[in-house]
Amino acid sequence: MSLSILLSYILLGFTLAAPIGPVNSARLDKGIKNGFWHAWIVGVGSMIADGVFMLMVYLGMVHFLEVFIVQVFLWLFGAFILIYSGVESIFSANSLALADSRGRDSLFKCFLTGFIMSITSPLSILFWLGIYGSVLAKTAQVNGTESLLVYSSMIFLGLMLWDLIVAGLTTGFRKFLSLNSLRGISILSGLTLIGFGLYFGYQGITALL
Secondary structure: OOHHHHHHHHHHHHHHHOOOOHHHHHHHHHHHHHOHHHHHHHHHHHHHHHHHHHHHHHOOOHHHHHOHHHHHHHHHHHHHHHHHHHHHHHHHHHOOOOOOOOOOOOHHHHHHHHHHHHHOOHHHHHHHHHHHHHHHHHHHHHHOHHHHHHHHHHHHHHHHHHHHHHHHHHHHHHOOOOHHHHHHHHHHHHHHHHHHHHHHHHHHHHHHO
């Protein structure tokens, strides 16, 4: 088990977390408005959801997610959560102020935001089933099943590194942003979440029909 292989799995986890999606949009929004810990805790919620998916794949429980009614529920419930969060972000932008923006949202609420967005996201599910499932199969074939837990931990470490970096960046950016910039980012983030929500809702309704 070489260091280069371990680093490659950390990099894989890092790149899996990097694409801009609902969770990263929410993480940026919470972090810029509230600070480091709020951005970080959104990521923690998301990582726990990712860990649930990884465990389900690891234990071979993926067939549950292939049930039609479960898929439709995840599309529609995910749409509701994203649209609600997006609308809330847009409306809260109007009342945002530099003096009181830090600490507006509770850490528990930010944690739930990250967790629910990830656990109900069909994109996350497909992502983890496709990417992580294939990684497990390849790792087991090449290195044996005894190394699966170690490599899975390296992927999770990559997720944690991305969360820390994003949280730190949002805190740094916040110091240089004006009130109008903060409001603009909040509205843009909200529109992004609504866009993802409408897409999820369309997929769910299409599946039902």
